[in-house]
Amino acid sequence: MIVVLSDRPDRSQSLVDAVRAVAECRVVGTDETWARIGPFRGVIADITLSRPEAKRCLRLLASRPARTRAPLICLTRGNEQSAFTEARNLGATLCLSALAEPRMVVGSLVREVWPEKSVADLVVTREAERAGTLMTRLFESAQTGPIDLPSVERGIAPVLDAIHEGGLSRWLDEVWAHDDVTFQHCLLVSGVVAAFAQNLGLSATDKQLMTRAALVHDVGKSRIPLAVLNKPGRLDDDERAVMQTHAPIGHEILMASGGCDPITLAVTRHHHEMLDGSGYPDKLCADAIGDPVRLLTICDIYAALIERRPYKVPMSSRDALSILSSMQGKLEGGLVQAFGRAVQTVP
Ligand SMILES: [Fe+2]
Ligand SMILES: [Fe+2]
Incomplete structure (x- = not known):
């Protein structure tokens, strides 16, 4: 399963559709505590990183036991360089622009999560x-x-x-x-x-x-x-x-x-x-x-x-x-x- 973390599910819909073409997908909000979500293979965060609740949610994700960690792709908006730095500090394994085509984001997700597959x-x-x-x-x-x-x-x-x-x-x-x-x-x-x-x-x-x-x-x-x-x-x-x-x-x-x-x-x-x-x-x-x-x-x-x-x-x-x-x-x-x-x- 792939988790899409979104603070605007309406804005993330085309991304969710693209993810569902390759894997089961669950959409969660920034109030997610990760405690009872079940096993997942990767996370795509389509959230405004400057918000406190977004930071809190990603810190909780990063604090999970190492064996349950999964690649985290952050989609960033605004000033790319500072947003990328912020995302990296919050545990992102890969940062992409939120303007990237959903298909391209899914291509990156597949390379991160299933490197042996297309x-x-x-x-x-x-x-x-x-x-x-x-x-x-x-x-x-x-x-x-x-x-x-x-x-x-x-x-x-x-x-x-x-x-x-x-x-x-x-x-x-x-x-x-x-x-x-x-x-x-x-x-x-x-x-x-x-x-x-x-x-x-x-x-x-x-x-x-x-x-x-x-x-x-x-x-x-x-x-x-x-x-x-x-x-x-x-x-x-x-x-x-x-x-x-x-x-x-x-x-x-x-x-x-x-x-x-x-x-x-x-x-x-x-x-x-x-x-x-x-x-x-x-x-x-x-x-x-x-x-x-x-x-x-x-x-x-x-x-x-x-x-x-x-x-x-x-x-x-x-x-x-x-x-x-x-x-x-x-x-x-x-x-x-x-x-x-x-x-x-x-x-
Ligand atoms: Fe037949
Ligand atoms: Fe037949």
């Missing part, structure tokens, strides 16, 4: 955490009833922002670190879809639409017995039949939740359909399968192939792409080629 690393970690927490809640509620579809909206921006900020490879590294199979898969597919949509130059609205569909496309898996869902290795015929029900079940969950857009509904029911009619659950053929479903199906198969499980050797992106290319007649060839270009930076 801002982009932290943004991706944070966004994956946000989207992951949301998806976990969503799947829990889907086990027994409808889901809160508006809450899915809060998962879209984290995925798109992380892909935009850090690229697909970094997102995959982050998501691969999570053990939960379904959770990992949803976030993998969402990141891959977001990267593909970005590479195709889709509009912001279409990128959001596709990312939303990717987040919930396997929501039906929440009602598949764990013994089948988490079985290491191949499923037998009966287990496969059970597993395949996740597509229509997911569609039912979304219908029961109300207000779901038609693209998300179609993607959820049909993302295992193949152009030659060999897919499930409705054995649709090419004409009946729309572009959003075709796009998601490619991303879904790719994500499943490169997933990391404790019991299997991970497949490289190149091998996964050659499997997609071998599925002629089942997947749209032109789209598979475009997909290959979109994920070419993934090792």
